[in-house]
Amino acid sequence: MKLYYAPGACSLATRISLHEAGLAAKFERVDLKTKATESGANYVAINPKGSVPMLVLDDGQAVTENVAILTLVADLEPVFEPGNPLGRIRLIEMLSYLSTELHAAFRPLWHGGSEVEKLQASYAVAGRLDLLAGQVRELYLFGPRFTVADAYLFVMLRWAIRAGIRPPIELLGYYERVESRPSVRRALKEEGLSVDHPLPQTPLPMAS
Ligand SMILES: N[C@@H](CCC(=O)N[C@@H](CS)C(=O)NCC(=O)O)C(=O)O
Known part of the structure; x- marks a missing residue:
């Protein structure tokens, strides 16, 4: 399998889920601004929606949309x-x-x-x-x-x-x-993301 992702984007949920399920995958980063992948491909030519995540299965079928991809991973790992x-x-x-x-x-x-x-x-x-x-x-x-x-x-x-x-x-x-x-720590590390996010103390301003 191969996951097209952007660091910290919603595709992070799929990476975490794959790790939780113990499913091996390759990961290809997508620059969401330029739509170029890290290997230099035009992502829109691969996925006309231009958004991540996209999961390409070993038989070459591609699945998009968080709900579908996460349901698929859950189906592959019944413990979910x-x-x-x-x-x-x-x-x-x-x-x-x-x-x-x-x-x-x-x-x-x-x-x-x-x-x-x-x-x-x-x-x-x-x-x-x-x-x-x-x-x-x-x-x-x-x-x-x-x-x-x-x-x-x-x-x-x-x-x-x-x-x-x-x-x-x-x-x-x-x-x-x-x-x-551990799956989350691993996923954050792989995407170069910090684990320690200070929790904000300031409430939202009053709505007018
Ligand atoms: N409908 C899609 C939306 C996914 C989505 O919003 N992905 C964002 C990153 S979190 C994205 O790729 N945005 C860039 C774009 O759509 O061009 C899904 O649920 O999977």
Whole structure:
């Protein structure tokens, strides 16, 4: 397998999940601005969407979209499946929320939104993190088992911290718990990312 990624981007969730699953893969960095890969290829010619992640399977089939890729990795490693009757469906439900509601809420922060749009986005992210904080059961989103959804939420929390959005208190311990997993440490190191992110103390300004 080969994962096309950008350091610290949402593709980090796939790298963490591959490591958790013990699945070997090659990794090719993509410059999201120039769309050049580290081997000098034009990424848009490889993936017309131009976004990461993209996972190329050993038979050459390419899979895009976080929800599909993370579900695929979970299918390859059954330990990821939440241990409840609707396990796989609950996992897809959570991945979909993370993708369409939380991940999407960040966009104005990264893509040149106005100050008002950025503040609105910060509140949207904070609200969605609050909702998710209520879903952490025991250690992780689905109880004692770490799943691909935790890998995705970890990356979103990392972004929130970088953007100065204070995560709900319940998610601070969760963040540190996930960050201390060997798969996560390894993935951060491989992407040249710091493990110690200071947690912001300043609340968001009041919305007008
Ligand atoms: N719909 C895609 C979106 C992935 C996405 O937003 N990737 C970002 C990095 S986190 C990206 O590649 N942005 C650059 C671009 O889309 O040109 C998915 O869920 O996988």
